[in-house]
Amino acid sequence: MSGESNMCGIVGIYGNEDVFKDLHQGLLAIQHRGQDSAGIITYDGRFHTKKGNGLVQDIFTAEHALRLRGNIGLGHTRYPTVGGGRGEDAQPFLVNSPFGIMMAHNGNVINYAQLKKFLFDKHHRLLNSDNDVEAILNIFAQELAEQKTKALKPQAVIKAVEGVFQKVKGGYSVVAYIAEQGFVAFRDPYGIKPLVYGKREEGRSPSYAIASESVSLNIMNFADIKNVEAGQVLFIDRNRRIHTRKIAHCPHTPCLFEWVYFARPDSFIDNVNVYDCRVHLGSFLADEIKKQNLKIDVVVPVPDSARDAAIEIARKLNLKYREALVKNRYIGRTFIMPADQARKTSVRHKLNPITSELVGKNVLLVDDSIVRGNTSKAIIQLVRECGAKKVYFAAYSPPLRFPCVYGIDMQTKTEFVARGADPDQVAEKIGADKVIYQSLESLKKVVQLGNKKLEDFCGACFDGIYPTGDVTPEILEAIEKDRKAAQERQLELSIQ
Numbered sequence: 001m002s003g004e005s006n007m008c009g010i011v012g013i014y015g016n017e018d019v020f021k022d023l024h025q026g027l028l029a030i031q032h033r034g035q036d037s038a039g040i041i042t043y044d045g046r047f048h049t050k051k052g053n054g055l056v057q058d059i060f061t062a063e064h065a066l067r068l069r070g071n072i073g074l075g076h077t078r079y080p081t082v083g084g085g086r087g088e089d090a091q092p093f094l095v096n097s098p099f100g101i102m103m104a105h106n107g108n109v110i111n112y113a114q115l116k117k118f119l120f121d122k123h124h125r126l127l128n129s130d131n132d133v134e135a136i137l138n139i140f141a142q143e144l145a146e147q148k149t150k151a152l153k154p155q156a157v158i159k160a161v162e163g164v165f166q167k168v169k170g171g172y173s174v175v176a177y178i179a180e181q182g183f184v185a186f187r188d189p190y191g192i193k194p195l196v197y198g199k200r201e202e203g204r205s206p207s208y209a210i211a212s213e214s215v216s217l218n219i220m221n222f223a224d225i226k227n228v229e230a231g232q233v234l235f236i237d238r239n240r241r242i243h244t245r246k247i248a249h250c251p252h253t254p255c256l257f258e259w260v261y262f263a264r265p266d267s268f269i270d271n272v273n274v275y276d277c278r279v280h281l282g283s284f285l286a287d288e289i290k291k292q293n294l295k296i297d298v299v300v301p302v303p304d305s306a307r308d309a310a311i312e313i314a315r316k317l318n319l320k321y322r323e324a325l326v327k328n329r330y331i332g333r334t335f336i337m338p339a340d341q342a343r344k345t346s347v348r349h350k351l352n353p354i355t356s357e358l359v360g361k362n363v364l365l366v367d368d369s370i371v372r373g374n375t376s377k378a379i380i381q382l383v384r385e386c387g388a389k390k391v392y393f394a395a396y397s398p399p400l401r402f403p404c405v406y407g408i409d410m411q412t413k414t415e416f417v418a419r420g421a422d423p424d425q426v427a428e429k430i431g432a433d434k435v436i437y438q439s440l441e442s443l444k445k446v447v448q449l450g451n452k453k454l455e456d457f458c459g460a461c462f463d464g465i466y467p468t469g470d471v472t473p474e475i476l477e478a479i480e481k482d483r484k485a486a487q488e489r490q491l492e493l494s495i496q
């Protein structure tokens with residue numbers, strides 16, 4: 001996949017010294033989860049904020065390292081799933097009352113419009129951005145305010161999160177800090193989005209960190225890493241005592257696409273190593289490719305995510321493996337140029353072929369997935385222009401056919417090339433001699449190899465079964481409308 005979808009990354013630290021440096025490192029480690037905007041808020045008796053559009057390394061400077069003081073902080077890196085990436089939509093968010101609360105999330109709230117109306121009509125709370133974390137934060141704040149207490153007990157926080165679970169529908173992982181009260185993290189009742197926490201022993205009291213991916217905690221030297229479970233709330237009080245409670249008991253259905261594409265290979269998602277998964281996905285896909293009886297001369301990955309699977313495919317089928325497409329990492333992502341022609345040009349700028357490895361060969365291209373098919377089509381054309389005899393295309397995920405409502409901007413349903421098409425029809429549309437997909441059963445089996453306790457998954461973008469069960473045609477339509485509007489804004493930006 002070449003940057004057609006993405007999500008967000010969160011980091012929070014309850015430390016002993018200034019946490020800005022660690023937060024910055026932690027965010028850099030999960031930059032792949034969103035490159036549109038980033039923000040950090042720290043707390044030292046006051047909240048200190050810096051947010052901006054762009055990459056983590058470009059937004060924060062030495063001046064921010066000096067200004068953002070405090071031993072407590074949250075960081076966020078964002079790809080806009082709701083809203084069009086306006087500055088005021090960058091996270092984390094703050095409310096002043098009760099106590100002062102900062103919050104960041106990863107995911108998508110599917111009843112955002114109703115919540116916005118409910119908060120205004122019932123509680124006179126105005127949501128000032130298009131970011132759904134503002135809805136979660138205001139619901140949480142309202143639940144806390146209604147408890148009318150000056151010093152929060154764990155039970156009060158748990159009750160407030162219960163209120164959030166009752167009212168907020170969708171997939172979301174959340175981290176928050178309530179001033180002078182404690183640190184809070186929770187994962188939606190179905191645990192669709194990942195969330196982990198860890199500990200670092202330091203002097204008298206340990207530091208704690210929470211993040212979307214374990215790699216972030218590794219980089220910041222936090223150990224003893226555990227998952228926040230589906231429907232679980234974690235509260236670290238002002239004496240740094242940890243309180244956890246599982247308050248929702250829905251089936252745990254983590255997002256399958258984390259292991260396919262989103263997460264870094266060196267992360268563990270729900271105790272399953274992402275790299276191992278991708279190698280096994282290659283192995284299972286090799287079995288499918290073998291059944292096709294194709295004459296293949298060389299296996300070529302679409303860089304970077306497909307490399308681990310492609311190496312395994314070549315090894316298992318005893319074929320030559322060549323990195324014949326070289327990626328320029330410094331070119332902007334293709335999605336900022338929605339028009340077809342712009343996309344083609346962008347692929348050409350981003351990937352340069354090594355012609356000698358392709359000329360006269362039957363080439364098997366391997367990618368993680370096929371979304372709209374435009375990028376795959378442009379890559380296939382590029383390989384043909386180098387003189388390849390046949391071009392086969394293998395995706396190590398199943399065909400994508402349904403929009404994601406839980407935080408991944410996967411395009412609108414009419415744009416999926418596999419929607420209403422079998423693999424041969426997809427091959428025709430993208431100009432391949434053959435298209436081979438992973439089956440959904442194999443994908444699930446592969447993840448279960450890493451953690452037998454995972455029984456169920458969200459695979460809604462593959463099979464249209466939304467685990468939260470409350471995805472109505474109206475919700476799908478509203479999301480589609482939002483995405484179209486966002487695409488138009490992107491198109492305007494790319495033309496300017």
Ligand code: SF4
Nearest residue numbers: 255256404458460461
């Ligand atoms: S619909 Fe797809 S991308 Fe979205 S959460 Fe489910 S598996 Fe992940």
